[in-house]
Amino acid sequence: MQNPTSDSTGDPTVTGLTSRRRFVLELSTMATALAACSPSGEPHAGTDTATGTANQQSGRTAPPGTPSTRPRNADSRADTSLHHAMPGASTVAGPTPANVLFHRFDAALPALPTQEVVTLHFTARETALRVRDDTVVAAWTFEGDIPGPIVHVRQGQTVEFTLTNAGQIPHSMDFHAAQIDPKVAFRSVMPGQSITYTFKPKFAGAFLYHCGTAPVLMHLGSGMFGAIIVDPPAPLRRATEFVLIQSELYLGAAQNGISPFDYNKMLGTLPDLFAFNGRPDQYQAEPLRARRGDLVRFHVVNAGPTHPCAFHIVGEQFDTVYLGAPPGNAIHGVQTFDVPAGGGMVFEMQADVAGEFVFVNHSFGHGQKGAIGRLVIGA
């Protein structure tokens, strides 16, 4: 197996590049390192159905836009930028925008499965997705949506995860709830192939998952993220529970009605839009609902890829914010708390007062761009 590191330094196909191109390559290498951001604890053996296929040793350089014939790396450095022209923007080969209907993303926390081994099988695919009435994006997705499915497990359960890549480029899966060898488990999966690995969440909390294929910024910024909510062994107080995943949208000029996610804009870190659960303002249009007297629990995860989320509810205070590993690390009487990019925290409020409450990223330029919604407390 070729040492993937050598690709970014000594590969003759990389020589003679412009300084800007070289910067992008260096950035993608750095992004790959950032993909392995879970601490490496006790290693679990990842099993990979993607190894040992044709093209394994060809070593040829594919022209831009065609499948790579380079050796497959044993980690997530099976890099879309080292062997192809860097995709400046996301692309899809899906249906025309007229066929892409808007659907609201359900923010309710799904029920907890009861079995000891929770089996998940996600498919990565690139597809057109309508995120507003007037905006269809070229989305890179898990299970065809932004965000991917909300996963809910309990500490002590084992997650057996399989990723099948039905897309056109390599993808991978990095669970922040896992402590696992990222070079094995989080490595890229080639189109048409699959990878399976297992992990047992060590801590309760609200965790991000995302594609870790380099450049991570591009894959994360094009929609490949979601949340895994891990309950502690002893359940928290009964509550009405929601999951909100903040993300940023950096859009290029629409072509044939589809707006690509723009890599250079992502590098510029000035988003066009923000969203909770993939769609700007969707919970303004149709609010979340709870009843007076409920404990309302928000699992707030920030996919970024770059900016924090200053989570706040107008007219309310958080009785408790769990900074990590609930029920530990609790602070009380909180007005606003930042959830960093790549992080997740659990917010609780007692719905003593009926009314309409706006939840918002109180970095208001970002709230105004779509990270805002309504919570209606009925009588």
Ligand SMILES: [Cu+2]
């Ligand atoms: Cu990906």
